[in-house]
Amino acid sequence: MTVIIENEFLVATIAEVGAELISLKSKKTQLEYIWQGDPAYWGRHAPVLFPIVGRLKEDKYSYDGQTYSMSQHGFARDSLFEVIQHGKELASFSLKSSKETKKQYPFDFELILSYELIEESVIVSYQVENTGTKEMYFSIGGHPAFNVPLEKNLSFDDYYLTFTPLKSRIQLPLEGPYIDLDHKTLGQTNTSLDLRHEMFEKDAIIFETKGTNSFTITSDESEHGVTLSYKNMPYVGIWSPYPKEAPFVCIEPWCGIADTLKSNGNLKDKLGINQLETNQLFNTQYTISVK
Numbered sequence: 453m454t455v456i457i458e459n460e461f462l463v464a465t466i467a468e469v470g471a472e473l474i475s476l477k478s479k480k481t482q483l484e485y486i487w488q489g490d491p492a493y494w495g496r497h498a499p500v501l502f503p504i505v506g507r508l509k510e511d512k513y514s515y516d517g518q519t520y521s522m523s524q525h526g527f528a529r530d531s532l533f534e535v536i537q538h539g540k541e542l543a544s545f546s547l548k549s550s551k552e553t554k555k556q557y558p559f560d561f562e563l564i565l566s567y568e569l570i571e572e573s574v575i576v577s578y579q580v581e582n583t584g585t586k587e588m589y590f591s592i593g594g595h596p597a598f599n600v601p602l603e604k605n606l607s608f609d610d611y612y613l614t615f616t617p618l619k620s621r622i623q624l625p626l627e628g629p630y631i632d633l634d635h636k637t638l639g640q641t642n643t644s645l646d647l648r649h650e651m652f653e654k655d656a657i658i659f660e661t662k663g664t665n666s667f668t669i670t671s672d673e674s675e676h677g678v679t680l681s682y683k684n685m686p687y688v689g690i691w692s693p694y695p696k697e698a699p700f701v702c703i704e705p706w707c708g709i710a711d712t713l714k715s716n717g718n719l720k721d722k723l724g725i726n727q728l729e730t731n732q733l734f735n736t737q738y739t740i741s742v743k
Contacts, residue, residue, distance in 0.1 A: 455535055455543045459569040462742070471533040471545035471565040473498040473596065476574060478742060485678050485742050487597035487700035494693055494700070498596035499529035500565060500578070503557050505591040505687075505724070506710025507629035508717075515558060515589070515719045522556045524629070525595070528563060541569045549583070560584030563592075577737040582728040589719045590726055591708020593685075594738055597700045598669055598678050600647060600692075608647060608699060610673045613690065615641040616666040616681075621659040624687075624709070629655070631712045631723065647701060652694035656702075658709070661688050667703045675743065680705065682738035686724060705738045 453468045458479075465475035474497045476485045489495050504513075504526045512521050531553075533545035544566040549559065559582070566577040576596075582588040600611050615621075623639030625632045639659050647669070651657065667688065670677035680703040689704040709724040711717075719725065728734050 455538055455545075457539070457541055457543050457567060457569055459541050459571070461572045462569050462574065464567060464569060464574055466543055466545070466567055467497075468535060468545065469532055470499055470529045471547070472496070472500070472529065473567065473574070473576070476740065476742065478572075481676070483602055483676060483742075485598055485602065485740070487599055493696050493698035494597065496529070496595070496597070498594065499525065500563075501525040501591070501593040501595055501704075501706070501708070502528035502563055502578075502580075503559075503561075503590040503592070505593045505706045505708035506631075509630065509711045509715050512717060513719045513722070514717050518558070520556055520558070526591075527553060527556060529595075533565065536564070537566075543567050559586070559588045559590070561588060561590070572743065573739050573741040575737055575739050578735065580728060580734040582730050582732055585730055587730070588728045589722070590728065590734075591706070591722075591724060592726070592734075592736070593687075593704060593706030593708055595702055595704045596680065596740065597702045600669060600699060600701045601671070602676050602678075603674055606671060606673055608649065608697070611647045611669055611671045611701075613645040613647060613701075614668045614670060615644075616668070617664075618642050621661060624658040624660065626655050626658065626710075627713055629710060630715070631658070631710050633712050633714070633723075649692065649694055649697050652692045655694075656689040656691040656704070658687060658689045661686060661705075669701060669703070677743055679741045680738060681741065682736075685736060685738065707736055
């Protein structure tokens with residue numbers, strides 16, 4: 453089942469499974485901005501990553517003396533959400549802890565995803581509530597994939613990525629699926645970055661981010677592009693599945709990150725982990741704007 457919201461400019465479609473944005477289309481141009489999930493490249497669109505972001509070492513972690521298994525990016529992206537609000541321009545979806553989630557993740561929670569259309573933008577909001585009696589540890593993030601090229605007469609190589617503010621950011625390299633903290637560098641995000649499939653040879657390109665950040669996929673050959681922006685999400689990943697020459701690029705804002713090479717597996721010690729006291733709320737959001 454899907455839910456549709458729309459305004460004067462855009463139509464957005466969200467799947468109830470994963471509360472995943474599966475389409476964002478311009479009414480004026482009929483351009484589709486979201487990757488349509490061809491499994492030959494990658495069968496998803498814009499999944500939510502919860503309660504972890506990235507890969508755990510050996511897909512396991514420990515908490516309070518017990519060991520749990522969880523696959524990359526967590527279970528929310530494959531879970532059925534409940535529609536709790538559906539207006540013309542706004543929809544909200546809820547996922548609550550259950551016996552099934554507790555086999556992987558021993559916390560009581562409610563996760564609410566909301567999508568709101570405002571002019572030529574969609575605001576994607578995350579709210580996490582600790583509904584249990586003990587402190588909760590979690591990560592959360594987005595994984596939206598954008599069509600590149602946006603228009604049939606252009607190619608992947610016609611596009612480039614721009615950064616706002618235009619300044620250098622700490623880059624965190626991957627060694628396999630894990631963060632190699634010992635070799636972090638200064639990424640050259642003080643200039644635009646031409647999109648080439650080869651740039652993803654070592655998987656995602658990951659930067660630390662502070663304050664307000666915007667990332668734009670654009671081309672000098674077209675007036676159309678897409679921007680993802682947010683405040684106070686500490687990491688971003690840029691990804692496309694090399695060596696496949698996939699016609700999309702993901703811009704992934706994260707509150708959390710994959711395990712490091714030296715991770716001890718304890719959830720409380722995990723890099724980028726968020727802590728939430730009982731009955732407290734965690735809120736964050738990002739915005740996708742199109743032209």
